[in-house]
Amino acid sequence: MAAKPLYAGMGLHDAIRSAFMGNYEYLQVLDKVKKSDMSLDIARSVFRTHFNASLRSNAVVGAEIGQQYRMSLSRKLSDGSRVEAGVYTSQFDTSALSEFRVQYTRPLFSDPERSGVLALNKAERDKKYSQRVSEVGAEELTARVIQAWYRAYLAEQGIAVQRTALDASNKLVAAVKAKYVNDLASGFDIEQAELNAARSRQTVKDSEALLENDLDRLKILLGLNPEDEVDFDFSLLADRQVSDIPEEVEVLQQMALNHRLEIIAIKESRDFALQRMNIINKRVGPPIDLSIHYALVGRGGSLGDTFEVDDRRIGVGLNVSTDFALATEKNQAKLAVLEYEQAERSYRYITATVKTEIRRAVRQMSRYEEKSLLARKTVELGEKRFMLAKKRYDDGQIDVIELLENQRDLAQLRQSSLTATIDLELARLNLDLISGQLRDKWQLPQANQM
Structure with a gap:
């Protein structure tokens, strides 16, 4: 009797929720949020009454x-x-x-x-920063789960296609042997057909092993044990409205600058460094009480x-x-200027990087749209070719070998079309992620709802 799966019928939404609750890296980020809460409380204690x-x-x-x-x-x-x-x-x-x-x-x-007010402000900013990092981590984790999910789905569908091809190869072997009996095929034809069948059989075994590895990685990503029995209900997101990109590249870039949480965080870090630099540079002397x-x-x-x-x-x-040379105050002023320059440089760098990522993602998506369209047209043509081959077979114009070859070719074309479709979906996912639209455009579970 087969063991009952520990997780039965796990869909993509269930997988994302599982990742929020058990993913190692994401839980580490949440611990940093808790630490920032404690650090803020310590900073506030400076202004409390002390005994x-x-x-x-x-x-x-x-x-x-x-x-x-x-x-x-x-x-x-x-x-x-x-x-x-x-x-x-x-x-x-x-x-x-x-x-x-x-x-x-x-x-x-x-x-x-x-x-101590600035230290308190910094602790409050660090808390907001850690919260934003956790939100970024949740979005990136969601994207990683979708990517792993789609890849596993593609591998599973690919195995089904390869098994169809293997079945066709086995039938081809039988058909060639039947022709050999009637002196319509040679021994070389049999060896070639058997070799093709053996290759198809090995391809299925290799794909099954790769799928098992993909499933183990997916389980770890979801915070599960690789030894757990999970019945994954693989499918694509059918409830998402798929549309072309209406926005210009510049609009997407500005959306990313306005919504990407890590950009907001580093901008606040730069503003804090500027505030501290101005405060220190306005000092007129050492601390005197x-x-x-x-x-x-x-x-x-x-x-x-x-x-x-x-x-x-x-x-x-x-x-x-203070020291007589006022070295402490002078070094603090220089350090404040250096920290601001570093923060400003980081902000300019990440801004340029994000703009480049947007341009690259738009080009990639445009390329995958063309590939997906071409793959769909190729499948349509392959289906017409197979229907024509089936009609010709029924009319006795071709033998079963040619019909099976057409059936095998059609299965491979459908697999290529599915690959192109998933590549396009992942390209959309990547563009929505880096432009800050993932939460708005994808109807997915949110970490703050767990």
């Missing part, structure tokens, strides 16, 4: 031992300033001090990068005595950290 605490033990020369405690809440604002409120205490054997301090620190030369604080201070012989306020203090502070 700070510390405990330190000290020994004063003279064998006096004490502890210092510190607890505070701090929050960084979007302009780079910081607000902090906390309690600070120190206690020794003979004295103690407590201080409640509120402090506000503001940078004199604030900008979005130093304040000005702080002001107000504190209530209590002193006493024990920690409990310090809860009564003895002093009220107001303080001002200034903090700067």
